[in-house]
């Protein structure tokens with residue numbers, strides 16, 4: 001996930017329309033015998049976005065064990081790791097341009113990058129409507145979790161607010 005943090009603290013979260021018609025974050029499988037989570041994610045970002053984006057452990061937000069149902073093979077489990085990379089607005093615009101032109105996976109695995117609407121519109125629309133779309137795996141709760149952490153990093157007890165506190169099942 002990429003967020004722009006400008007002087008006015010506006011957020012510009014980015015997701016992508018996948019080849020299967022579901023919304024998700026840029027990323028993919030990492031083989032830990034060959035690379036670390038961070039180098040694997042940087043590799044996937046290069047393929048899907050067409051821009052070199054170095055990822056470090058400091059960008060990690062949350063990890064989650066997915067039910068076997070969401071793994072590619074029913075006998076193995078899947079652990080999802082969410083990283084949030086904060087970028088300047090100009091860098092985000094560069095990512096949007098490259099993702100739609102030079103990125104290797106554009107038009108194949110990735111159909112396009114999408115800005116998440118963080119506003120509300122009277123009646124319906126905005127973020128509420130966006131969340132009602134279909135997401136891959138636990139991407140919906142990953143989005144909510146990262147937004148909560150960006151806007152409300154800690155509760156009064158100093159504990160991070162999680163999607164669970166908002167009764168969101170991570171895999172629905």
Ligand SMILES: O=c1[nH]cnc2c1ncn2[C@@H]1O[C@H](COP(=O)(O)OP(=O)(O)O)[C@@H](O)[C@H]1O
Pocket residue numbers: 023024025026027028029070071072078080109136137138139142
């Ligand atoms: O944005 C995401 N959030 C959470 N889980 C995801 C996301 N994207 C993919 N996954 C999970 O990872 C699995 C593999 O995803 P994908 O097929 O995109 O990886 P690949 O491109 O490395 O083959 C998916 O079946 C899904 O369970």
